[in-house]
Amino acid sequence: MLRLAIPLLYMFGPRLLPPIFRFLRLVWRLTFDKRVPIFLRMLVPLAVIYVVSPYDFLNDRLPIVGRFDDLIIMGLAGLLLTKLAPKHVIDELTGSSLKGDRPEDKDPSKVVDGSARIVDDDE
Numbered sequence: 001m002l003r004l005a006i007p008l009l010y011m012f013g014p015r016l017l018p019p020i021f022r023f024l025r026l027v028w029r030l031t032f033d034k035r036v037p038i039f040l041r042m043l044v045p046l047a048v049i050y051v052v053s054p055y056d057f058l059n060d061r062l063p064i065v066g067r068f069d070d071l072i073i074m075g076l077a078g079l080l081l082t083k084l085a086p087k088h089v090i091d092e093l094t095g096s097s098l099k100g101d102r103p104e105d106k107d108p109s110k111v112v113d114g115s116a117r118i119v120d121d122d123e
Contacts, residue, residue: 022094027078029093036085047077 030036031044051070058069065072082090103111 023078023082026090026093027081030081030085030089033089033093035089036081040081040084043077043081044074047074 027044031041033041050073056066056069058066060066
């Protein structure tokens, strides 16, 4: 098993590890951010409690799912936290603000600020 895992880690590690670390950092920051609802912030600590507790929903004797249920629960907790958290909080924490098609978003120095009034020619 290790003879296969180590070359795979060397081959896919540089490509897979940075997004995984960014995701874990986002989950960590969302867990402690007060703008996220409390029931969402409690998902990860409850999943950690489930992982360290000796009791499992699925017995470890089940072939595949029983061994990986702790990993599945942690993954689901992180996924639910990132998908259900407010979008503006995630954008702020990841540093990606969505820019629109407005000219002031693209180049604010080329925008002229002004005012307008309606002139009625019939009078």
